[in-house]
Amino acid sequence: xxxxxxxxxDKVVGSYGVPSKLSTDxxxxxxxxxxxxxxxxxxxxxxxxxxxxxxxxxSLVFLFVLYMxxxxxxRFSPExxxxxxxxxxxxLPDSSMLVVNSNxxxxxxxxxxxxxxxxxxxxEVFFDVREGKSFSVDFKGGNVSVLGTKFNVVAYSPDYLxxxxxxxxxxxKRNRNEYIIKAGEGMxxxxxxxxxxxxxxxTSFSDKLNGIYYWDKISLGELANFIEMRxxxxxxxxxxxxxxxxxxxxxxxxxxNGLNIVSYAMDLIYTVNHEEHIITFNAKKxxxxx
Numbered sequence: 001x002x003x004x005x006x007x008x009x010d011k012v013v014g015s016y017g018v019p020s021k022l023s024t025d026x027x028x029x030x031x032x033x034x035x036x037x038x039x040x041x042x043x044x045x046x047x048x049x050x051x052x053x054x055x056x057x058x059s060l061v062f063l064f065v066l067y068m069x070x071x072x073x074x075r076f077s078p079e080x081x082x083x084x085x086x087x088x089x090x091x092l093p094d095s096s097m098l099v100v101n102s103n104x105x106x107x108x109x110x111x112x113x114x115x116x117x118x119x120x121x122x123x124e125v126f127f128d129v130r131e132g133k134s135f136s137v138d139f140k141g142g143n144v145s146v147l148g149t150k151f152n153v154v155a156y157s158p159d160y161l162x163x164x165x166x167x168x169x170x171x172x173k174r175n176r177n178e179y180i181i182k183a184g185e186g187m188x189x190x191x192x193x194x195x196x197x198x199x200x201x202x203t204s205f206s207d208k209l210n211g212i213y214y215w216d217k218i219s220l221g222e223l224a225n226f227i228e229m230r231x232x233x234x235x236x237x238x239x240x241x242x243x244x245x246x247x248x249x250x251x252x253x254x255x256x257n258g259l260n261i262v263s264y265a266m267d268l269i270y271t272v273n274h275e276e277h278i279i280t281f282n283a284k285k286x287x288x289x290x
Contacts, residue, residue, distance in 0.1 A: 081105040099126040142174040156229030161189040211253025237281040
């Protein structure tokens with residue numbers, strides 16, 4: 001590197017002459033004044049966010065994501081719907097099995113985070129539930145919750161509910177009341193009343209899937225409600241016969257077979273308007289049913 005001695009530096013510096021019109025002191029004073037007149041540097045504005053406010057907002061976002069992940073993540077399956085006198089077997093992601101019976105529908109949701117399983121139904125559905133986390137069935141007028149069991153729910157309407165348990169036990173909730181139904185037991189709810197828990201017929205489970213039903217002292221009003229929902233017909237009957245009780249098996253795989261059994265056993269006559277889907281029951285006065 002080239003080195004410069006002091007004499008050379010003085011020579012170079014000295015070559016920068018000061019304008020003749022200004023003295024050396026005046027020139028420095030003018031330079032200093034120009035420096036002093038330069039606009040001051042302005043720092044960019046910084047918006048300060050309160051630390052605690054930011055922490056709270058972050059916590060709320062975290063809780064929202066956690067809630068969605070634990071309870072709401074995922075959607076219900078497409079609705080499974082059956083036509084009159086048809087049923088459909090469905091396997092859920094956890095290997096539980098449903099049989100959606102005549103004129104019924106169901107949809108399910110499985111939460112991968114919690115393992116909880118939820119089914120929403122309208123109509124009649126048989127359940128064979130694999131053991132695991134909570135398994136709940138929601139319907140208008142009530143709810144059934146289990147861990148692992150086999151049971152059947154009839155819930156076409158909140159005014160007519162029918163729960164039967166074949167294995168394990170279930171908890172039936174209705175109007176803030178809870179009822180434990182064990183294997184081999186059943187329970188019914190009609191309008192505002194709830195039946196006593198009763199023992200099931202041994203063949204009731206296997207027959208139901210084929211349209212064969214067994215009742216012990218079911219009122220004609222309750223039976224008419226079930227026929228309405230299963231076959232999508234409206235049933236008309238007089239109040240004077242609505243409280244008559246029926247006991248026995250009915251073949252409801254076929255509408256005419258079922259109506260013949262009910263009318264014969266309960267001493268009734270019936271008419272059917274297939275065009276308007278209306279069934280009418282009346283007390284028998286004379287002769288056979290039409």
